[in-house]
Amino acid sequence: MCSSSTIVCILIFLQISHVLTAGQFAIIPPPNSIVGFLGEEVILPCQLTTSSVPESTNIQVQWILHKSSEKIDVKSYYGRNKPETQDDRYRGRAELSWNDLNKGNMSLILKKTYLSDQGNYTCIIILGDWYDEVMVELILAAKGTEPTIALVDYKGSGIGLTCSSNVWYPKPKALWLDSEGKVRSKQSDTTITETAAGNFSVSSSITIESRVDHEVSCKIINELLGMESESRILISDAFYPATSPWLAPFLIILLIFICLLVGAGYKVKGKYLICHFHNLI
Incomplete structure (x- = not known):
């Protein structure tokens, strides 16, 4: 023991x-x-x-x-x-x-x-x-796909553009930039949609006016990763709706001419009615 x-x-x-x-x-x-x-x-x-x-x-x-x-x-x-x-x-x-x-x-x-x-x-x-x-x-x-910029329609004298990108996580941020890399002051419309897989698709639209800045950039940012993806295009004047500097004066002159023509018509019609009345007497 x-x-x-x-x-x-x-x-x-x-x-x-x-x-x-x-x-x-x-x-x-x-x-x-x-x-x-x-x-x-x-x-x-x-x-x-x-x-x-x-x-x-x-x-x-x-x-x-x-x-x-x-x-x-x-x-x-x-x-x-x-x-x-x-x-x-x-x-x-x-x-x-x-x-x-x-x-x-x-x-x-x-x-x-x-x-x-x-x-x-x-x-x-x-x-x-x-x-x-x-x-x-x-x-x-996740860092998504490279943004795709497309021309979708004409709005007045400007061009409507969309920027699309997929497979981002978490929700990304979309920005439109000018040729100097500054955020465009004109308001854009951005929609972020969650897919069935749980990631996010981005679609952003903006209207670019003629004779302003023809270089356009769309940037999608994943703030969690500190990563971004960007696409840039250059829009030629030929893509903007055709406008003439004489179009506005021409329309004003045409409107005045139509008014004078209508006024003259009323005067002729008035004289005709007076003569017709005297004939009846």
Whole structure:
């Protein structure tokens, strides 16, 4: 039978070992949310402060996505010779870097991202009897297609233009610029529509007057990514409705002539009625 002093020594040794082990490991929390490109691969970081985990240590890693009504098992690794678990929605899309586990890198590799992948993920690490977890937020964004500028109609002496672009996320901002890159003061009409896939399409229209500034630029901006896409066109005078500097004076003279003609007609008609009346008498 072991003496009481021996048992105490063993307990003290185990406690010291646990404290040393606990002090050896810690998860480095990401300073900010992770912003990834929609449809592309993104890595959610989960790195220990150590770059070396002993081979004899049993490593367990779990990545859980928290949704409003459920906790999704994105990827769970329970150690060598033990079956892994994973939600079917992430099968073939979510993986760990197996060669880096012993280097303290427990990051999640998420391939071909969807909008449903956005949210808060918990990285849970168990090393022997040591446990810790960290929260990682994933935000997705997309830079859409290059804007297409089209002439749609004529409005008075001006030209109606539209600018269209697709597959943006989140909602982008549309601007019309002049040749100097300044925002045009003339008001534009912009419509942003959410598609069935959850991204956004943009359509913006503006009227450009003749003899003002023939160079036109349409810029779509994703403020989250700090990225933009721009198209520019140069409109020739030949595209504007034909106008003549003599057209206004001609119309005024024509109107005066018509008024004089009508007045003369009334006078002739009045004289005819007077003569006809005297003849009847």
